[in-house]
Amino acid sequence: MKKVLAFLMLIVSLTIYAQKGTIDTAQIVIPDRFNDAEAMKKPYVIMISADGFRYDYTKKYNARNLLKYSDEGIQSNAMIPSYPSITFPNHWTLITGLYPSHHGLIDNYFYDYQRKQAYAMSNRQNAEDGSWYGGTPLWSLAEKQGTVSASLQWVGSASDAGGIRPTYYYPYHEKFSPSEKADKIINWLKLPEEKRPHFISLYFPEVDGAGHHFGPEAKETEAAVHLIDEAIGNLVQKVNQLGLKNVNFIFVSDHGMIKVDGGNPLEIPAMLLDKNRFDFYNSQTLLRVYVKNPDEVKKVYKELKANQTDDYDVYLDKKLPKYLHFRTKDDKYNRIGQILLIPKAPKIFLEKGKKTSIGKHGYNPKLVPEMKATFFAWGPEFKNNLVIDEFENINVYPLVAEILGLKITQPIDGKIKVLNKTLKKEN
Known part of the structure; x- marks a missing residue:
């Protein structure tokens, strides 16, 4: 022991x-x-x-x-x-x-x-x-x-x-x-x-x-x-x-x-790598996107949505399922971001060159x-x-x-x- x-x-x-x-x-x-x-x-x-x-x-x-x-x-x-x-x-x-x-x-x-x-x-x-x-x-x-x-x-x-x-x-x-x-x-x-x-x-x-x-x-x-x-x-x-x-x-x-599935991670969509337009925060089981120009939010969302795969979903924060209590209306401190990319378990988002662990959490229970x-x-x-x-x-x-x-x-x-x-x- x-x-x-x-x-x-x-x-x-x-x-x-x-x-x-x-x-x-x-x-x-x-x-x-x-x-x-x-x-x-x-x-x-x-x-x-x-x-x-x-x-x-x-x-x-x-x-x-x-x-x-x-x-x-x-x-x-x-x-x-x-x-x-x-x-x-x-x-x-x-x-x-x-x-x-x-x-x-x-x-x-x-x-x-x-x-x-x-x-x-x-x-x-x-x-x-x-x-x-x-x-x-x-x-x-x-x-x-x-x-x-x-x-x-x-x-x-x-x-x-x-x-x-x-x-x-x-x-x-x-x-x-x-x-x-x-x-x-x-x-x-x-x-x-x-x-x-x-x-x-x-x-x-x-x-x-x-x-x-x-x-x-x-x-x-x-x-x-x-x-x-x-x-x-x-x-x-x-x-x-x-x-x-x-x-x-x-x-x-x-x-x-x-x-x-750490061996086959999802790549961060290429457009989000433009730091002049976006900040993103990746916990690997949830990718939160902040669009620096508010006027671009809908356009960016549509583009991300059009290119999503079967391995993840793209949401406007205000359209996230109500039962998650994680929408714009819930965001008391304005910390969540406007667009969310949510991988389907066991998939994760992973930046190039970064490592992950075998076990993870963060998904929708x-x-x-x-x-x-x-x-x-x-x-x-x-x-x-x-x-x-x-x-x-x-x-x-x-x-x-x-x-x-x-x-x-x-x-x-x-x-x-x-x-x-x-x-x-x-x-």
């Missing part, structure tokens, strides 16, 4: 999610934060994300701890990620209850033409600048209402998005093993009652890293699933030994994974089931032995707020009625 762990940690450190520059591994603690009297009576919620943990991995790879906990509590057949099914957009959706077009993180990399600045998830300055992030994250909602929170490397948790950071958090890096992260959660739960966090968010990147480098069917991906399953089993066991009342777990992922994510929940607040249908990930936010008795203070896209049936005390 030690060899597998070291290997997987190396893989994760090589992924596109690695932060640039020297990262301090020390915990950051905001001083003079305490639970108010009501907060100390509240349940605990530990929300765990395993990046890239496809909806079928638990059974496919016999993750025995997650199978046990989900069988005892709540298991969804799948959870539907928001479009595009990419890491940063969906982690921020899970923690704010907003679609990517509404919270502003529409991709892992994008350009804001109003700010005249680029955002890149690998740029620590971007990642910790809350002005890029819309919505009120759950830790901010909790802190504003007298409930102490903590986060272990969830997307955006080192930023001041929502106006307030978690009381306890760590900047992103890949130096902690999954078991070490579990131990840090236990240390938080051992704090005195007035300082103990009641909302904790935790992030694991290992399954995504293995899926990218080796594909979803690989033994390395199976090993990563078992690694996370073991860490969660260890965490739950140690939490139970603490004797705390009403500790609840929510296990989610941001998206799934599919093996792509309604059309590509491999994009679907995972949702399990267990603990005193949840019903037992309940299987629920697929649902959109925007609905996790109001569920957590309901358990913690938090008042949602800004409009969100999620609805408590979707997951209210999972709770023993339905409202």
